[in-house]
Amino acid sequence: GAGVSQSPRYKVAKRGQDVALRCDPISGHVSLFWYQQALGQGPEFLTYFQNEAQLDKSGLPSDRFFAERPEGSVSTLKIQRTQQEDSAVYLCASSLARGGTQPQHFGDGTRLSIL
Amino acid sequence: GQQLNQSPQSMFIQEGEDVSMNCTSSSIFNTWLWYKQDPGEGPVLLIALYKAGELTSNGRLTAQFGITRKDSFLNISASIPSDVGIYFCAGQKMRAGGTSYGKLTFGQGTILTVHP
Numbered sequence: 001g002a003g004v005s006q007s008p009r010y011k012v013a014k015r016g017q018d019v020a021l022r023c024d025p026i027s028g029h030v031s032l033f034w035y036q037q038a039l040g041q042g043p044e045f046l047t048y049f050q051n052e053a054q055l056d057k058s059g060l061p062s063d064r065f066f067a068e069r070p071e072g073s074v075s076t077l078k079i080q081r082t083q084q085e086d087s088a089v090y091l092c093a094s095s096l097a098r099g100g101t102q103p104q105h106f107g108d109g110t111r112l113s114i115l
Numbered sequence: 116g117q118q119l120n121q122s123p124q125s126m127f128i129q130e131g132e133d134v135s136m137n138c139t140s141s142s143i144f145n146t147w148l149w150y151k152q153d154p155g156e157g158p159v160l161l162i163a164l165y166k167a168g169e170l171t172s173n174g175r176l177t178a179q180f181g182i183t184r185k186d187s188f189l190n191i192s193a194s195i196p197s198d199v200g201i202y203f204c205a206g207q208k209m210r211a212g213g214t215s216y217g218k219l220t221f222g223q224g225t226i227l228t229v230h231p
Contacts, residue, residue: 004157031217042118042203042221043158056218091157095217103148104219106157 002026004107006092012113013082021077021110025094032075033104034067035091043091049075050098079112087114121204121222128194129230136202136225137188144206147180147187148219152201161202162189194229201226 005024013019025032031050035043036059046065048056051072060067064082069075079086089111093104121138128134138147146165150158162173164180164187171178177190187204205219 033218035219040224042121042205042223043219044118044221045218048218059218093157103160103163104217106150106159108155108157 004092004094004105006090006107006110008110009108010111010113012115014115015083017082018078018080019082019112021079021090021112023075023077023092023094023107025073025075025092026096026105027073029094029096029105030098031095031102031104032069033093033095034075034077035093036061037089037091037109039088046077046090082112082114084114087112119204119206119220119222121225123225124223125226125228127228127230130194130196132194134191134194134198134227135188136204137186138204138206138222139186140206140220141185143184143208144220145184145209146207147178148205148207149176149178149187149189150203150205150221152203152224154200158203191227194227196229196231199227199229 007022033048034046037043045059047067049069052069064080066078089109091109093106095104096102119138119140148163149161152158162171162178167184168182169180175192201224203224204222
C-alpha cells in the first residue's frame with residue numbers, strides 16, 4: 001500500500017527485554033516522527049528525523065530509547081531493558097516536506113505490552 | 116509532557132445531531148489540526164488551520180483557529196453512525212527563527228458515540 005507501514009502490529013515482551021519497532025514511511029517523505037500513545041491519551045512526541053538526520057529527540061523519555069533512520073527511509077525505534085511503563089502504542093508519521101509545512105500521515109502503530 | 120486541554124472528554128448523541136468540541140492552550144500555536152482515530156488505527160487528518168481567525172470546512176466538518184492562537188473548535192453537523200471515534204486536536208509551534216520541525220502536541224481526545 002501507499003501509506004505508512006509499521007511492524008509488528010503487536011509486540012509482547014518480558015520486562016528487561018530489548019524490543020525493536022519498525023516504520024516504513026511513505027516513499028519520498030523527508031520527515032519522519034515517532035509518537036508514544038498511552039491508553040486513553042493523545043499521542044506524545046518522541047523524536048523527529050529529517051532524512052537521516054535526527055534533529056529533535058527531546059521527547060525520548062530515557063536513554064533506554066533509541067531511534068535511527070540510517071538511509072533516510074526506514075526507521076527503527078529501539079527500547080532497551082523494557083519496563084512496564086513502556087507499554088503503549090508507538091505511532092510513526094511521515095510528511096513530504098521538511099518541518100511542519102505538509103500534513104503528517106500516521107501508521108496504525110505498534111501496540112507494545114510489557115509483562 | 117504538555118498536552119492541550121480538550122473538551123468534552125466524551126459525548127453521546129443521537130444520529131442527526133450537531134456536535135461541538137474545543138481545544139485550549141496556555142501558549143500560542145501557529146497551526147491547529149484536527150484528527151480522528153478509530154480503534155486499532157492511526158490518527159487521520161480531518162482539517163488543518165494555518166491562520167488566526169481562519170474558518171475551514173470539510174464536508175460536514177467545520178473548524179476554526181482562534182484569534183488568540185490559543186484555541187480551536189471543531190463542529191460536526193448532522194452526525195451519522197460512522198462519525199463514531201476519538202477526535203484529537205493538535206497544535207504546531209514555530210521555533211525561534213520562524214522554522215518548525217512540525218512536531219505535534221495533542222489534546223487528550225473527545226470520544227464520540229452516535230446512537231442510530
